[in-house]
Amino acid sequence: MIKLAENRKAYHDYFIIEKFEAGIVLTGTEMKSLRKRRLNLKDSYGTIRSGELFLDGVHISPFEEGNINNHDPLRSRKLLMHKKEIMRLIGKIKEEGLTLVPISFYINDNGKAKVEMALVKGKKLYDKRATLAKKEAQRQIERGMKDNRHSI
Numbered sequence: 029m030i031k032l033a034e035n036r037k038a039y040h041d042y043f044i045i046e047k048f049e050a051g052i053v054l055t056g057t058e059m060k061s062l063r064k065r066r067l068n069l070k071d072s073y074g075t076i077r078s079g080e081l082f083l084d085g086v087h088i089s090p091f092e093e094g095n096i097n098n099h100d101p102l103r104s105r106k107l108l109m110h111k112k113e114i115m116r117l118i119g120k121i122k123e124e125g126l127t128l129v130p131i132s133f134y135i136n137d138n139g140k141a142k143v144e145m146a147l148v149k150g151k152k153l154y155d156k157r158a159t160l161a162k163k164e165a166q167r168q169i170e171r172g173m174k175d176n177r178h179s180i
């Protein structure tokens with residue numbers, strides 16, 4: 029598995045409730061740009077239109093060696109999942125007010141581009157502060173343990 033990009037901001041801005049994998053429909057030049065890691069997941073999200081799942085806001089840069097038929101960098105891309113899974117997601121999104129956000133892009137062992145999507149719930153400002161404080165406290169503990177091991 030080759031990891032191409034990760035949406036670290038999603039972990040800061042949202043509570044991750046459930047993760048799942050989806051295939052993605054790409055053109056040839058998009059796949060070439062992906063292999064060169066020319067993509068940005070910031071401010072991207074998943075939408076459901078007429079029973080199908082789409083990924084919006086992902087910027088895949090145009091392929092430099094491409095021709096006039098190069099792709100639009102911000103076009104909406106269809107995600108591939110089983111109908112049953114999509115229907116379950118529709119229910120959760122409508123019921124609980126959750127959002128779909130891409131967490132990471134990668135190429136699997138078979139050479140297929142995949143997206144790790146997550147059902148998320150937005151964090152409030154005080155939640156973000158609490159998360160940062162918890163991370164900082166954990167770092168302090170690890171530093172203290174490291175220093176303690178070296179002094180023995």
